[in-house]
Amino acid sequence: MLRFAATDLRREWRLALTQPCVSTTFVVIGCLTMLALLTGWLRTNSRIERLQTLAGENAQQQRFVESAFLERPSTDSAAAELAGELTPAEHDRRLSLQMSARSPDLMRYTEGLWRSMLPTTPLTGLSQGAGGEWPDHYYHAGPSTTQTLARTMRPNPLLTTMGAFDLTLVVGVVLPLAVIVLTYDVTAADRELGRWEFVRCHTSSIHRLIVARCLVRVGASSLLVIMLTALFVIVLPTGHWDSAMIRNFLIWSAWVSAYLGFWAALSILANSLKLSWAGAGLLLLLCWCIFVFAIPALLQCAVNWRIQMPRQAELTALEEDVRKQVEREADDVWADFLREHPQIEIDDEKPQQEVMLRDVALNKAARSEVEARVETYLQRFLHREDLLDRSQLLTPLLAWRTAADQSAGTSLRHFVEFARQTGDFHDEHAAYFESKSLAGQELSFLDIQGIPRFDDRQFYTQLDLSPLLLSAASLLMWTSVCGLLSWWCLRLGTIQ
Amino acid sequence: MPMLQTIVRKELREVGRDAWAVGVMVAFVVILALICLASRWTWARQAAIQVARQRLAREVWLTQANDSPHQATHDGTTVYKLPSPLAAVDPGVDPELGTAIRLESHRRHESTNSPRRDRVKLLPLDLTNPAVTVQALLPLVVILVGHAIVAREREQGTWSLLCSLGVSRRQVVIGKLIAMLLLTIVLSAPVLITLSWTVLPAAPQTGVTTPGIFHRAFTLYAVNLLYLVGWCAAGLTLSSRCSSAVSLVLLISCWAGFTLIIPRLAVDLAYSRFPLPSQLSMRESRDAAIRHGSDGNDSLDEFNAAWEQKLLKEYGVSRVQDMPVHLNAVRLLAMEEFTDSIDDRANSQLTDIHRKQNRFLDWFGAFSPYLTVRSVSESFAGTDRHHHAAFVASAEQYRRSLVKIMNTAEVKGSRPGSTAEKARRFWNQVPEFQQRLPSPLSTTDTIGWSIGVLLVWCLSMPVIAVLSATGSHA
Known part of the structure; x- marks a missing residue:
């Protein structure tokens, strides 16, 4: 059986190569793939450059803060900076950080101490995903979590309207067209040219x-x-x-094959019907229009109609609301805080101490409430993703898109998770200085070196299983339906 | 001429007999009509919301409780972008751009509140836009209906029969082209109806002043037709040179290349090559320019010192205390000029990047008529980035005049007054914001190249079609 299959495939491969249309289509597919890879690479490279600049800025902020504790510059670069290579703005920034470096209360209110960054992977360029609308880095905006999570990137309207040119588009939309061109006349051409009887004589099935x-x-x-x-x-x-990337690439490859497998099954079905080459071609084109345009269009309208996404301004407004609410309940918050921290003794002769501690208490209370509301805000995006995941069963294109974004690490889930981690890190960073404020001590060099750093390693391995499984189920279902229908058509003898 | 009419009638009859073709065309017209209705409804809703918001913002401004005119400029107001009347047919990139701008002294805000931000986008083409549906999907229908228009005659052997009736090949091709064009007009009828519905005087006005709205609407439709003429002729050309199978494959490949691949590739490369700075980085640059100066320009402190010296000289006194005016109040006007000049420099950098991106896209337009027709269509609909920039510029002009009027009142020591009526009259010194679309002629320098490419496309393709049919040996 296998030997026959191999013989058939070898023979058909040789036959296909003799047709100029087939080899031309392969060349076009190759060129489009390379173009998509190249544009993805350019996009990712500019992102890498941006992230490198931000990493440099992070290191510079750390050096500036540390310089408050150093008698002399410890490194060559620090010496060079202090020798006058700083711009006037950087010089101001260094002075400002040096002044705040010993006070945890001032450090709590200092902005721009860190930038969180979403690292690139070798597969980032394969799919643009939500990358055009969600940032790959956040800037620490002092005590405000929502200001930190604000998306300050400038939209590229045409790019958002048309979408990027990436492999997800090439494989999802253009390759099915190529598959149609390659397969729409595998039997019809022989029939119409009068070679069909001859071909039938040479095949068992x-x-x-x-x-x-x-x-x-x-x-x-x-x-x-x-x-x-x-x-x-x-x-x-x-x-x-690394191993996670190899796994992701294997998943990506498997889904490319599975998605094109569906189109192959559809072509087999079209060729199993007793249609002319034009009929088969038009049927396949119609299917392409339905799967690529009609179903996604209806789905898009339904999802956008049903789920109203929160606006950027809502994020800023929610923190203002929480802060106003906490201000109104300031006395209760302060009483709770004192109950939580019985070790705190208020010295009546130091009114400044109480003011500082009340501020810590209010900030802490506001932060935990903001954290909960930010989580709800982000959850609304994930709810929509859940709905889209379930809709993958409606069209294989959506299943492919989900898998491609997942394996490239550019899905909305990745960006939302990154925003969530940044929010958590923001709180961790603020809590670090609050604990020092509570202890009532000045910051030391060791404290500065112990400031928490954003850990981006988790984003390398993130892969959500449930959307992937649904995607696999969708592709499997559609391929099986087409396979079964073609088998049924052949059993009925529509083609002789 | 009667022969031409006969050919046109025969072609239309033949298309009418093809159940597949009729089915596809009816489905398309129904879908397009639904899209037009939805788009018109969205446009009317958006226009009503924006008008209401603008009225509310004006009312808030007129009834504010501020006592100081300068403080009022800090509290500011908001202007809302009213959609262009033709946005019902081609919303363009408008939904991706902001619809509101906060106005306050010392700071130029960017537009915010984009209606489509964070909306799910699953489609390779935005089919909620009627113009995109006509420009992207209608050519596909034209290809499906017309790919075999000559080839079928040849393959069925009726081509020779037709020629033997004394009809020249040129006449046959022109007749087929006219028939295709008539079909195209029928297929795009929902757009024409929506356009008429929108520009009719009885239609609800959005409040935006639109010079030459009829010319714009007419040109918008004409541009779409010209583009489709090119596709009809391309179908005829390939159909008369190749078999219907090859013609279909080639036309579909061209369509995919022109509509799906080249525009995305061009836009992607343009934005990768000329990236826009983030709002945060621009804010940092602005702060640095105020504190330390930039590109050889003074910092705020240097500017203030120079300005004080100039003022002392002007009034012929040696100390600021001896000046006959309230220095802090006059300083407000000067500071505003200073921050405005910084914002203008930053804005010109942004405009420069946009210009480079557009020029890059224009070059790619030579390889994709779809890209050029999008650019021209959005421009005539008043929904491209150029028109948005005009709105932003008019909002900025309004902000400056608002701040100037209020700061001048501050310098003169004018106050709103004690009664609500007096206060209202005082705040009413600032006129209401009027939005006006730039004249169509002002956009020609930005879309001149695109119009040229489009004309080449729609004029050359019919000529090629006629020549190729005349030269073919059917």
Whole structure:
């Protein structure tokens, strides 16, 4: 059986290569893949440059704060900075940080101490995902969590309207068209040119012939895309390769094959019906329009109608509300705070101490409430994603898109998780200085070196299983339906 | 001429007999009509919301409880962008851009509140936009209906029969082209109806002053038709040179390249090559420019010192205390000029990046008529970035005049008065914000190239179609 299959495939491959249309389509697929990879690489490289600048700024802020404790510059770069390589703005910033560095209360209110960054991976360039609308870094905006989480990137309206040119588009939208071009006339052309009887004499099963012809063409296309992508991301990596990345790439490759497998199954079905080449072509085009335009359009309208996304201004407003509310309940908050910290003794002769501690208490209370509301705000985005995940069963395009974004690490879930982690880190950072304020001590050099740092390692491995499983289920379901229908059509003998 | 009419009638009859073609066309017209209705409804709703918001903002300004005119400029007001009347047919990039601008002294805010921000986008093309549906999907319908318009005659053997009736090939091709064009007009009828509905005087006005609205509407539709003429002719050309199968494959490939691939590639590369600075980085640069000066310009302190010296010289006194005016009040006017000049410099940098991006996209337009028709269509609909920039500029002009009027009142020591009526009259010194679309002629320098490319596309394709049919040996 296997030997026959291999023989069929080999024969059909040789036959396909003799057709100029097939080889031209392969060249076009190759060119489009390379173009998509190249644009993704350019995008990711500019992001890497941006993140490197931000990492440099993070290091510079740390050096500025540390310089308050140093008699002399400890490193060459610090010496160079102090020797006058700083811009006037940086010089001001250094002076301001040196003045606040010993006071935890001032440090709590100092902004710009850190920037959180979403690292790139070797697969980032494969899919733009939510990258055009969500930031890859956040800037510490002092005590305000919501200001820190504000999306200050400037929108590129045309890019948002048209979308990026990435492999998700090429594989999801353009490759199915190529598959249609490659497979719409695998039997009809022979029939219409009067070669069908001859072809039938040389094959044991018509079904096997159609399957072999479609699989050879679609398989070669998918192999071409995967091989080119693998070569590209290995030769021009945009991040560190590790086992998680290899796993993600394997998932991506598997989904490319599965998605194109669905289109192959659809082509087999179209070729199993007794249609002319034009009929088969038009049927496949109609299916393409339905899966690529009609269903996503209806789904998009339904989701946007049903779920109203929170506006950016809501995020800022929620913190203002919470702060006003906490101000109104200031006495209760202060009493709770004293109950929580029985070790605190208020010295009546130091009214400043009480003012500082009340401020810590109010900030702490406000922060925990803001944290809960920010979580609710972010959850609204995830609820929409959950709805979209369930909708993957409606069209294989959505299933492919979900899997591509997941494996490239550019899905909305990744960006929301990054925002959430940044919010958590913001609280951790503020709590660090609050604990020092409570202890009533000045900051030392060791305290400054112990300031928490944002850990971005978790984003390398993040992969949400439930959307992936639903995506796999969707592709499997659609491919099986098409496969079964074509088998049924052949059993009925629609093609002779 | 009668022969031409006969050919056109015959072609239309033949299309009418093809159940597949009729089905596809009816489905398209129904879908387009629904999209037009939805778009018109969204536009009317958005216009009503914006008008209401603008009225409320004006009322808040007129009834404010401020005692100081300068404090009023700090509290500021908000202006709302009213959608262009033709946005019902082509919303363009407007929904992605902001619809409100906060106005206050010393600071130029960016537009916020984009209606489409964070909305889910699953489609490779924005099919909620009627113009995109006509420009992207209608060519696909034209291809499906017309890819075999000549090839079928050849394959069925009726081409020779047709020629033997004494009809020249040129006449046949022109007749087929006219028939295709008529079909295209029928298919795009919902857009024409929506346009008429929008520009009719009885339609609800959004409050935006639109010079030459009829010309704009007419040109918008004409541009779309010209673009479609190119597609009809392209279908005819390939159909007369290749078999219907090859013609279909080539036309679909061209369509995918022009509509899906090249525009996205161009936009992606343009934004990668000329990235826009973030709002945060611009704010940091602004603060640095105020504190320390930038590009050889003075810092605020240096500016203040120079300005004081100039003022002392002007009034011929040696100490600021001896000046006959209230120094702090006059300083407000000067400081405003200083911050305005910084904002203008930052804005010109942004405009420069936008210009580079647009020029880059224009070059790509030579390879994709879809990109050029989008650019021209958005421009005539008043929904492109150029029109948004005009709105932002008019809002900024209004902000400056508002701040100037209030600061001058502060210098003169004018106050709103004790009664509500007096206060209202006082705040009413600031005129109401009027939004006006720039004249269509002002946009020609930004879309001149695109119009040229589009004209080349729609004029050359029919010529090629006629020539290729005349030269073919069917």
